[in-house]
Amino acid sequence: xxxxxxxxxxxxxxxxxxxxxxxxxxxxxxxxxxxxxxxxxxxxxxxxxxxxxxxxxxxxxxxxxxxxxxxxxxxxxxxxxxxxxxxxxxxxxxxxxxxxxxxxxxxxxxxxxxxxxxxxxxxxxxxxxxxxxxxxxxxxxxxxxxxxxxxxxxxxxxxxxxxxxxxxxxxxxxxxxxxxxxxxxxxxxxxxxxxxxxxxxxxxxxxxxxxxxxxxxxxxxxxxxxxxxxxxxxxxxxxxxxxxxxxxxxxxxxxxxxxxxxxxxxxxxxxxxxxxxxxxxxxxxxxxxxxxxxxxxxxxxxxxxxxxxxxxxxxxxxxxxxxxxxxxxxxxxxxxxxxxxxxxxxxxxxxxxxxxxxxxxxxxxxxxxxxxxxxxxxxxxxxxxxxxxxxxxxxxxxxx
Numbered sequence: 132x133x134x135x136x137x138x139x140x141x142x143x144x145x146x147x148x149x150x151x152x153x154x155x156x157x158x159x160x161x162x163x164x165x166x167x168x169x170x171x172x173x174x175x176x177x178x179x180x181x182x183x184x185x186x187x188x189x190x191x192x193x194x195x196x197x198x199x200x201x202x203x204x205x206x207x208x209x210x211x212x213x214x215x216x217x218x219x220x221x222x223x224x225x226x227x228x229x230x231x232x233x234x235x236x237x238x239x240x241x242x243x244x245x246x247x248x249x250x251x252x253x254x255x256x257x258x259x260x261x262x263x264x265x266x267x268x269x270x271x272x273x274x275x276x277x278x279x280x281x282x283x284x285x286x287x288x289x290x291x292x293x294x295x296x297x298x299x300x301x302x303x304x305x306x307x308x309x310x311x312x313x314x315x316x317x318x319x320x321x322x323x324x325x326x327x328x329x330x331x332x333x334x335x336x337x338x339x340x341x342x343x344x345x346x347x348x349x350x351x352x353x354x355x356x357x358x359x360x361x362x363x364x365x366x367x368x369x370x371x372x373x374x375x376x377x378x379x380x381x382x383x384x385x386x387x388x389x390x391x392x393x394x395x396x397x398x399x400x401x402x403x404x405x406x407x408x409x410x411x412x413x414x415x416x417x418x419x420x421x422x423x424x425x426x427x428x429x430x431x432x433x434x435x436x437x438x439x440x441x442x443x444x445x446x447x448x449x450x451x452x453x454x455x456x457x458x459x460x461x462x463x464x465x466x467x468x469x470x471x472x473x474x475x476x477x478x479x480x481x482x483x484x485x486x487x488x489x490x491x492x493x494x495x496x497x498x499x500x501x502x503x504x505x506x507x508x509x510x511x512x513x514x515x516x517x518x519x520x521x522x523x524x525x526x527x528x529x530x531x
Contacts, residue, residue: 159207197294214249228408269481271306276505287488328513389418410466454505
């Protein structure tokens with residue numbers, strides 16, 4: 132394993148992190164704040180590894196800084212570190228065989244969640260004020276839940292992904308992690324572009340068919356939180372969101388993701404005989420076998436899911452569910468066969484927003500068995516700001 136920087140108490144930083152901060156402007160809405168970024172954001176004059184040292188060795192320095200990073204610098208924040216991610220982002224566990232497993236300070240015997248694991252670990256450990264990551268299949272939402280943070284997966288396309296290594300572009304988003312609700316909203320406002328669709332929250336639907344997969348401790352925490360929020364949000368109506376098709380939704384996501392990886396990450400892996408860690412290696416092998424017929428069938432499922440969900444979350448309507456169906460696994464879980472059930476259950480909870488390109492926030496809502504539990508709200512297209520406002524509104528009630 133490659134040595135990590137000595138000034139990193141939780142193993143959040145890659146060995147090729149910054150030697151000195153990139154200073155933000157002296158003024159702006161984020162002046163005086165610090166942030167870190169997942170190791171897939173282009174920074175002028177620097178290389179990325181995408182969680183793999185072979186890629187770093189072959190990479191060339193970026194000619195320009197990713198617009199999302201530049202906007203934060205222009206808003207006054209200073210970039211202070213580059214963070215570890217799961218290898219080629221192909222996991223939601225939060226471990227990397229080459230760069231290590233960041234420590235979850237909120238539950239030290241448990242994983243941070245991934246693939247934006249270093250970003251989550253750094254924010255939770257107060258190494259920075261906020262961090263950027265990416266979310267394709269849950270890589271912001273899962274570590275937010277497991278690490279007791281606020282996390283945003285925005286409406287697809289509302290945050291510029293130029294200069295961010297693509298994985299599965301039709302799902303890829305830039306996401307935000309923060310400890311504080313007000314700051315979470317402020318940073319998000321700096322980054323969000325595109326079409327905004329404001330509406331008061333008038334209806335909340337509890338996705339009972341997804342909740343049913345939650346383990347008992349997470350399920351109990353959800354009900355306790357919803358009781359505390361009575362009156363602050365409309366009383367949730369219980370409804371099936373996917374019914375018995377949720378497994379098909381998850382499989383369609385994995386198929387489309389794998390097919391798109393054939394054009395983004397797989398060519399480098401195959402042409403350079405890359406040394407991949409366990410679990411990641413097998414996932415790339417599966418991705419390489421996906422056919423055009425496979426993905427066409429999956430895309431038909433996705434189109435139906437997107438139409439179905441967008442009909443439900445009209446402006447003013449939110450879907451509520453646990454961010455993850457389980458508590459964070461213990462740190463020694465291998466990313467392999469024993470991880471398969473956890474991964475499948477997690478993707479069942481995270482794939483709906485991805486299929487429909489909808490915004491989703493995870494808020495640090497409770498604790499169970501000494502581990503953080505995240506509560507998620509899925510909103511309508513362009514309803515990101517309404518979700519951020521809701522996070523700020525609910526924060527004092529949850530932490531009362």
